[in-house]
Amino acid sequence: MKVLKIIPDRCTGCMRCDLACSYEQTGTFQPSKSVIRISSFEGHTSYAPYTCLQCDEAWCLTACPVEAIGISPVGAKVVADDICVGCKLCTIACPYGTMFYDIDTHKAVKCDLCGGKPACVEVCPTEAIVYEDAEQADWVGPFAAERTKAPAGPLAGVS
Amino acid sequence: MARHVIIGAGTAGWNAITTLRELDKGGSEIILVSEEAPYSRMVLPYYLAQSIGESHVYTASSSRLAELKVETRIGQRAEQIDSAAKKLVLEGGGEIEYDNLLIATGSSPLKAPVPGADGDNVHSFWTLSQAQTVTAGLRKEARVAVIGAGFISFTILNALVNRGAILTVVELESRILPRMVDETGATIVEKWLAERGVVVRTATKLSAIEDKNGAKLLKFENGPDLEADLVIMATGIRPNIEWTRSSGIEINSGILVDDHCRTNIPNIFAAGDIAEGPDIVTGRKAVHAIEPTAMLHGRIAAANMAGDDTAFAGSLLMNIVDVLDLEIASFGAWDDPEAEAFEAVQPDRPAFRKLLFRGGRVVGAVILGKTRDIWTTNDVGMLKGLVYTGVDLSDWKDHLRHNPFDVKRAFLAAGTAGQLLSKTVLGRPSVPAGEIAISS
Numbered sequence A: 001m002k003v004l005k006i007i008p009d010r011c012t013g014c015m016r017c018d019l020a021c022s023y024e025q026t027g028t029f030q031p032s033k034s035v036i037r038i039s040s041f042e043g044h045t046s047y048a049p050y051t052c053l054q055c056d057e058a059w060c061l062t063a064c065p066v067e068a069i070g071i072s073p074v075g076a077k078v079v080a081d082d083i084c085v086g087c088k089l090c091t092i093a094c095p096y097g098t099m100f101y102d103i104d105t106h107k108a109v110k111c112d113l114c115g116g117k118p119a120c121v122e123v124c125p126t127e128a129i130v131y132e133d134a135e136q137a138d139w140v141g142p143f144a145a146e147r148t149k150a151p152a153g154p155l156a157g158v159s
Numbered sequence B: 001m002a003r004h005v006i007i008g009a010g011t012a013g014w015n016a017i018t019t020l021r022e023l024d025k026g027g028s029e030i031i032l033v034s035e036e037a038p039y040s041r042m043v044l045p046y047y048l049a050q051s052i053g054e055s056h057v058y059t060a061s062s063s064r065l066a067e068l069k070v071e072t073r074i075g076q077r078a079e080q081i082d083s084a085a086k087k088l089v090l091e092g093g094g095e096i097e098y099d100n101l102l103i104a105t106g107s108s109p110l111k112a113p114v115p116g117a118d119g120d121n122v123h124s125f126w127t128l129s130q131a132q133t134v135t136a137g138l139r140k141e142a143r144v145a146v147i148g149a150g151f152i153s154f155t156i157l158n159a160l161v162n163r164g165a166i167l168t169v170v171e172l173e174s175r176i177l178p179r180m181v182d183e184t185g186a187t188i189v190e191k192w193l194a195e196r197g198v199v200v201r202t203a204t205k206l207s208a209i210e211d212k213n214g215a216k217l218l219k220f221e222n223g224p225d226l227e228a229d230l231v232i233m234a235t236g237i238r239p240n241i242e243w244t245r246s247s248g249i250e251i252n253s254g255i256l257v258d259d260h261c262r263t264n265i266p267n268i269f270a271a272g273d274i275a276e277g278p279d280i281v282t283g284r285k286a287v288h289a290i291e292p293t294a295m296l297h298g299r300i301a302a303a304n305m306a307g308d309d310t311a312f313a314g315s316l317l318m319n320i321v322d323v324l325d326l327e328i329a330s331f332g333a334w335d336d337p338e339a340e341a342f343e344a345v346q347p348d349r350p351a352f353r354k355l356l357f358r359g360g361r362v363v364g365a366v367i368l369g370k371t372r373d374i375w376t377t378n379d380v381g382m383l384k385g386l387v388y389t390g391v392d393l394s395d396w397k398d399h400l401r402h403n404p405f406d407v408k409r410a411f412l413a414a415g416t417a418g419q420l421l422s423k424t425v426l427g428r429p430s431v432p433a434g435e436i437a438i439s440s
Ligand SMILES: Cc1cc2nc3c(=O)[nH]c(=O)nc-3n(C[C@H](O)[C@H](O)[C@H](O)COP(=O)(O)OP(=O)(O)OC[C@H]3O[C@@H](n4cnc5c(N)ncnc54)[C@H](O)[C@@H]3O)c2cc1C
Pocket: A087, B007, B008, B009, B010, B011, B012, B013, B033, B034, B035, B036, B037, B038, B040, B041, B042, B043, B044, B045, B076, B077, B078, B079, B104, B105, B106, B107, B125, B126, B127, B152, B155, B156, B240, B243, B271, B272, B273, B274, B289, B290, B291, B292, B294, B318, B319, B320
């Protein structure tokens, strides 16, 4: 399956992925509405985007009491707005923290891979996010560990 | 062909059915015995709010069950189990032989034992039929008294307020949500409610409900009387175990099950609110009586009934509730007295965090904040991930002690996502229930 592969070493923190994502998802340029979210490290000198891994045994899908979450042709777990009641059970069931809630629509929101043409990938100027066949993996973990430990001692990167 | 008999069509029973069919594609016999039709209780608050219609609460129609090759005995109650003969006895006669039996009969609401508790306009809000009565009878500006300030009352509070009710919540204990947040959290929520016109009376014991000029008059052991048009009793629940007592099944608070959802009797499984199974944080057995545990149990029991050997690491206690756009969630051992508790309150807004550490791992968490504050809903899932994996946060402990709001980088750097990839439940890709393929 094609997945969103993140190569954080290439990320410049330009926020284009957030903006493109929120625009694609909600029609507004608003990072707070994005379902790919950037974290900063080392006093805002390194960055990494983080989003849904589209895990196989999907916590959100099994948690939903009204079966509002399905699987799209490209393998994304997607929320059907007309079925979602906004109970937020998926937001606490997803242990990755990539299931969000939109207070304006009262619905759960998550990455749907933009139907197979992910906007974040299209706008990323450095190919820090690519959409390709790969096993799901913890793309950001090792980078985050590295950027918060070295070399000035533990948590040097936390500002 | 193996015959699986499932008792109860709530969350646990329905998840067991879909999981069985996911695994065997119709290659077994399933008989569903249930007093009520299949629906999800936790969707009832949205029905009360009138944001969805009645059809939305059902998990399966009779034709859907037929498609899944499920034979149904809806409206019938199980009365007794003859485990020697592997037979289920139904109320009013009738027996069903089983190869595997799943007990998923959930819980029932308790009413405060006071005179007048069974009078007119005094309802529990637990079943669809109770929800129908309350939903149809609720007038705008009705004076509603909710007895009990636990999780269930809070799930219907939004709906009551949004439908224009004038609300008073009465709680016996000294604070609201006593099983979900601590004193600090409860104080913030009480203030939030007061600012929104909801009256909260804690440490108040109801003593009687009388009739007065067509309305209800509530009397208390302490404090002034209260007049109301409608009284909702949300004063606790108890597992529906009575009917299983003669079966030889081991019972404590609920039916004791192991990490395969097996009871002590071969071929008898239990799941959901009725089951007392392993808790992932404490390792001890507990009745959680929450939707996620009912789903998990239902899926695990079904996998084992289908012949797989599937253990689970324990279920995680967790709840989230939205109180007039204030989000409250708690996870795991959020009130563990032996844990080190790191907490912080934001001075300028209703925002509270608490992380409970044992050694280097988080065993429980509380999060409270405005739904509009992005970090509230941004962080809930990660807190679940931290507690569920028990990932080593030793390097981050000092940072989190002073900054319990800043969990994301700790979550990422600890490699939580990597651990989660292998910590699955059944270890197979999810199939949406609507797409389960049945072979003819
Ligand atoms: C208003 C409300 C809001 C809630 N909100 C939440 C929430 O936000 N989050 C959360 O985690 N949980 C919530 N819950 C709790 C959640 O609904 C339960 O934990 C869940 O339904 C338990 O599932 P279950 O299958 O064990 O039992 P149930 O869903 O109660 O199903 C039990 C089934 O057994 C049947 N039955 C009972 N006795 C017999 C018998 N003798 N013979 C045959 N059939 C029998 C019943 O008719 C029913 O079909 C809420 C509950 C209510 C009422």
